[in-house]
Amino acid sequence: MQRFSCPSCRQEIFFRNTACLACGAQLRFDPDTGFADLQEGSGTPCANREVINCNWTAHEGVPLCLSCLHTTVVPDLSIHDNRERWERIETAKRPLILMLHRLHLPLFDGRGAAVPRFELKGDPLDGSAPRILTGHANGTITLNIAEADDAERERIRSEMNEPYRTLTGHLRHEVAHHYWDVLTEGRADRLGQLREVFGDERQDYAVALQTHYAEGPPPDWPDRFISAYATAHPWEDFAESWAHVFHLLDGIETAQAFGLLTSATLPQGLDALIEEPMSRLTGVWVELVIALNAVNQALGHETFYPFVLAPAVVRKQEAIRALIREAGRSGG
Structure with missing residues (x-):
């Protein structure tokens, strides 16, 4: 997430704000142009x-x-x-x-x-x-x-x-x-690439879930999956891995916006971050979450990010990043 400022007084505002807490200006957000004063411009709430x-x-x-x-x-x-x-x-x-x-x-x-x-x-x-x-x-x-x-x-x-x-x-x-x-x-090439990384999704989904809940994940799941639930079926492995790609991209962009990654050599912003290989992104992310985990624990809170990004997991995330990048460039 980016940082935002009030279009009227330039004080910091937050993404959910309907009004600036500093000057009282009523706010509206446009996905393409950002925040504006509700009373100005042609947009309607x-x-x-x-x-x-x-x-x-x-x-x-x-x-x-x-x-x-x-x-x-x-x-x-x-x-x-x-x-x-x-x-x-x-x-x-x-x-x-x-x-x-x-x-x-x-x-x-x-x-x-x-x-x-x-x-x-x-x-x-x-x-x-x-x-x-x-x-x-x-x-x-x-x-x-x-x-x-x-x-x-x-x-x-x-x-x-x-x-x-x-x-x-x-x-x-x-x-x-x-x-x-x-x-x-209609994209056999993309489907083949995902099957190569996540497995064949044509296996019976209901049976796979039933087996997962009855038997649990394999003992070595942290070496190959982002979560225990990801082991249930290739679709769930993809969805869990996708969610963490979004966590990572959003988390890094937010950290950049608040000046927490000044020493990292990553480009700024979501459009640039999606172009970076996951090996680079996860390296920066791990350093960041180690620090944030320590801060949370120092204040008596639960671990900020309680997940391990094993090499096999990063490979899956890279397949998703490449898919999103390619789809975004081609419009779908």
């Missing part, structure tokens, strides 16, 4: 500004912004706290949509419809009914809004024995499934 504090400008010809346009189902707002859950999810989703946009990855299908689509649903009030499962199918990402509740998300993380569980991580993981489909459709 997103229709969800008053509903969920969306600070983006409406997309061309529609009342919603580029990010809100991708949400096709919102939670039942008659249920207490669902508006807040929706707002939290959208606040986490806007940086992802911006990152996809800046990487020039397709955000619309051939008919002009926004994809991936997000359906934000809550569990049925009837406790005997099936729960909403977070997942992806045919361009639609379903997200259980319980993930917006910190206590519930921590409970699930503990039950699943996961080192890390965030809304940002969920969103980055799920869009990966969408882009596997989109970026390999």
Whole structure:
């Protein structure tokens, strides 16, 4: 993420701000031009500004912004706290949509419809009914809004024995499934390259997940996978690895913006970082997270980044970086 300043008084503002805390100027954000004063220029605010504090400008010809346009189902707002859950999810989703946009990855299908689509649903009030499962199918990402509740998300993380569980991580993981489909459709060369690195995705997905949950990951999984869940199936390995490529790119750009990588010899900004091989990016990233892990621990917090980037993992991340770079250059 970049750093931003108020267009009126030049004081620092943050990506989620609807107003400058220094001068009170009302703000709107455009994915292409950045922040502007709401009262100036031709852009109109997103229709969800008053509903969920969306600070983006409406997309061309529609009342919603580029990010809100991708949400096709919102939670039942008659249920207490669902508006807040929706707002939290959208606040986490806007940086992802911006990152996809800046990487020039397709955000619309051939008919002009926004994809991936997000359906934000809550569990049925009837406790005997099936729960909403977070997942992806045919361009639609379903997200259980319980993930917006910190206590519930921590409970699930503990039950699943996961080192890390965030809304940002969920969103980055799920869009990966969408882009596997989109970026390999009609491209046997890309599909072959991914199969060479991640394995053959044609193996039965349901059976693979059932086996994973019954038997767990192989003992040597940290040598070959970014997470235990990545061992379940090639699609999950790809999605977990994709999410961490996004963590790394966004983390490095943010560190650069705040002057934390002055000694690193990396180019500045996302457009330049995606051109760098993962071997270089991970070298800088590891040095950064060692320091940030130590700072977190000094303050009594959990480890900042509890993952190991083994050589086999970096090879997978490089395949994803190359795919994103090539797709961004060719427009899909």
